Amino acid sequence: MKKRSSLVAWLFIIVGTSYFLLPLIATFLFSLRAKKDTLGFTAYQRVFADSSFYETFLFSALMALLTIIASLLLLVPTVYWAYLRHPRLHRLIELVSLMPFVIPPIVLVFGLIKSYSRPPVILVQSRGLLIAGYMVLTLPYMYRAIDAGLRATNVKTLTEAAQSLGAGWPRIIWQVIVPNVRGALVNGAFLTFATVLGELTLAQYLAWPAFGPYLARISQNKAYEPAALTIISFALTWVIFGIVLLVNSKDQQQTQFGGTH
Amino acid sequence: MNWSWLGTVPFFLFACAFLVLPSASLVIGSFQDNAGNFTLQNITDLGQPSIVNAYLLSVQVSGVTALLGTLVGGLLAWAMVLGRLPRFVRAFLIPFSGVASNFAGVPLAFAFIATLGRVGFVTVLLKNLGFDLYDKGFNLYSFWGLSATYLYFQIPLVVLILTPAFEALRPQWREAAESLGASGGYYWRSVALPILTPALLSTVVLLFGNAFGAYATAYALTGGSLNIVPIMIGAQIQGDILHNPNLGYALAFGMMVIMTLVLALYSWLQRRSARWLQ
Numbered sequence: 001m002k003k004r005s006s007l008v009a010w011l012f013i014i015v016g017t018s019y020f021l022l023p024l025i026a027t028f029l030f031s032l033r034a035k036k037d038t039l040g041f042t043a044y045q046r047v048f049a050d051s052s053f054y055e056t057f058l059f060s061a062l063m064a065l066l067t068i069i070a071s072l073l074l075l076v077p078t079v080y081w082a083y084l085r086h087p088r089l090h091r092l093i094e095l096v097s098l099m100p101f102v103i104p105p106i107v108l109v110f111g112l113i114k115s116y117s118r119p120p121v122i123l124v125q126s127r128g129l130l131i132a133g134y135m136v137l138t139l140p141y142m143y144r145a146i147d148a149g150l151r152a153t154n155v156k157t158l159t160e161a162a163q164s165l166g167a168g169w170p171r172i173i174w175q176v177i178v179p180n181v182r183g184a185l186v187n188g189a190f191l192t193f194a195t196v197l198g199e200l201t202l203a204q205y206l207a208w209p210a211f212g213p214y215l216a217r218i219s220q221n222k223a224y225e226p227a228a229l230t231i232i233s234f235a236l237t238w239v240i241f242g243i244v245l246l247v248n249s250k251d252q253q254q255t256q257f258g259g260t261h
Numbered sequence: 262m263n264w265s266w267l268g269t270v271p272f273f274l275f276a277c278a279f280l281v282l283p284s285a286s287l288v289i290g291s292f293q294d295n296a297g298n299f300t301l302q303n304i305t306d307l308g309q310p311s312i313v314n315a316y317l318l319s320v321q322v323s324g325v326t327a328l329l330g331t332l333v334g335g336l337l338a339w340a341m342v343l344g345r346l347p348r349f350v351r352a353f354l355i356p357f358s359g360v361a362s363n364f365a366g367v368p369l370a371f372a373f374i375a376t377l378g379r380v381g382f383v384t385v386l387l388k389n390l391g392f393d394l395y396d397k398g399f400n401l402y403s404f405w406g407l408s409a410t411y412l413y414f415q416i417p418l419v420v421l422i423l424t425p426a427f428e429a430l431r432p433q434w435r436e437a438a439e440s441l442g443a444s445g446g447y448y449w450r451s452v453a454l455p456i457l458t459p460a461l462l463s464t465v466v467l468l469f470g471n472a473f474g475a476y477a478t479a480y481a482l483t484g485g486s487l488n489i490v491p492i493m494i495g496a497q498i499q500g501d502i503l504h505n506p507n508l509g510y511a512l513a514f515g516m517m518v519i520m521t522l523v524l525a526l527y528s529w530l531q532r533r534s535a536r537w538l539q
Binding site for chain 2: 006008009010012013016019020022023024025026027029030074075077078081082085086089093096098099100101102103104105106107108109110111112113114115132133135136139194195198199200201205212215216219220226227229230233234237238241242244245
C-alpha cells in the first residue's frame, strides 16, 4: 500500500517535471545552434553585443525601481495610517487594492490612453503615466505584502513607544515601522521588479522602448537570439525569486507570487 | 475634530486618477455614440458574430486551462505532499513553481515555439519517430496550442495554492476513516474531497481570471491571429478595427464585467472555505 502510492506520486512528478523542463531544454538546445553544424554560444554573444538589449533592459529596470519607490512612498504611510487610526478606511483601501484584478493590463492601458490623450490632461507621453500604470498593475501584490507585514507587527504599541520618546511622524514611519516590515517590503518590491521588467502590454501601447517590447520585436525578426533571450529571462526570474526566498527564509515570511501574463 | 484621515488622501487621489477614472471612462464610453449621446447600441453590437466568437474563445481557453490546470496542479501538489517522496522534490518544486508561475509573456511563447512549433524540438523528435503532430491536426498557434502554453504558468500557480490545502488534511482523519473500515477510495470520496472542494473551486476561479486577462503570451505566440478578447482590444487600440471606438470601449467593459463576476465568485468561495477550515 505504502509502496504503490509512492510510485504513482513519482509518476506524476516525473510527467509534470518533463512538461516543465522540455520547453526549457528545447529552447536551450535551439539557442546553441546559431552557427551552422556546431553548438555554441554565438546567439548569446550576439544578444550581449546588441546595444538595444542594454538600453531597453536598463530602461525597464529603472522604471521598475521608480515604480517600487513610488509605490512604497504611497502605500506604506497609507496602510500604516489606516491600521493606526481608521480601521473602517482599511476595508475601503483593501477593496481598492483588489480592483486591478478586475482590470486586465490591456483594459487598463486602453482606459489610460482614453483618459489622458486629450485635454484637459495629456499624459500619454509622460513616463509618469507608465509608472502610474505599473503601480496599478502591482498594487494588489504590493498592498498584500505591506498589509501582511503590518499585521504581523504591533503597530499601535510601536507608535506609542516612539511618540513617548518624542519622535515625529516621518521618523516613526521610516525609522520604526519600515525596519519592522522590511522582509514584507522586500518581498513586494521584488515581485514588482519581476513583473515590470518583462512587461509588454503597457510599454507597447504607451510606446516606450522597454525590455518587453524589445523581446517581442526580436522574437519576430530573429531566429536564435530569442531563444537565448528566453533562457536569459528565465535565469533572471530565478535570480529575483532566489533573493525573495532567501529573504523570506530569514524572516519566516510566507512568499507570495503573481504577475501579469 | 479628527483630521488624521487626511493621511490617506494621496492614496485615494491616486486610485481615482489611475484606476477609477480610466475604467469609468471606458464604461461611460461604451454607453455613448460617436457624438457623445447616450446609447445602448454598443452593448447590443457586442452580439456581432466576430465579437461573440472572441468572447467564447477567451472563455473556452480560460475554462479549459483553469480545469486542466487545477487537475494537473492538484495531482502534483498531492504527489508532493502526500506521496511520501524524498524532501528534495519539494525543495525543488516549490521555488520552481514560483518562478514558472511568473514566467510568461514573450519568453514563454518563444519557449513553446522552440518546443512545439513546426520545427520545434518535440515536433521534430516525434516526426523522426514516425508521428507527425501537425499532420494529426495539432497546431501551436491554435486553441490547444495556446492552452498548452497557458498551462505552463497555470499549473505552478495551482501547486503553490493547493499545497497548503493538502497539508491541512490531517493524517488522523484518514486513520479514523480506515479504522472504521473505509477503503482509500472511500476516504477520498467522502472525507478528503469534500474538505478540499472549496479550495479547489476557488483555485479554478482564480485560474480562469488569470487566463482571461492574459495578453502578452497570446500576442507573442499567435501574433494576433487567434482572436481572443484581449488581442481584439489590442488591435482596436492600434487602429480602429471595429470602425467604432465606442464599440471598443464596450468590448473592454465586457471584460471588466466578467472579471468582476470572477472576483466576486472567488471571494465568496474564499469566505466559505475559510468557514469550512475553522
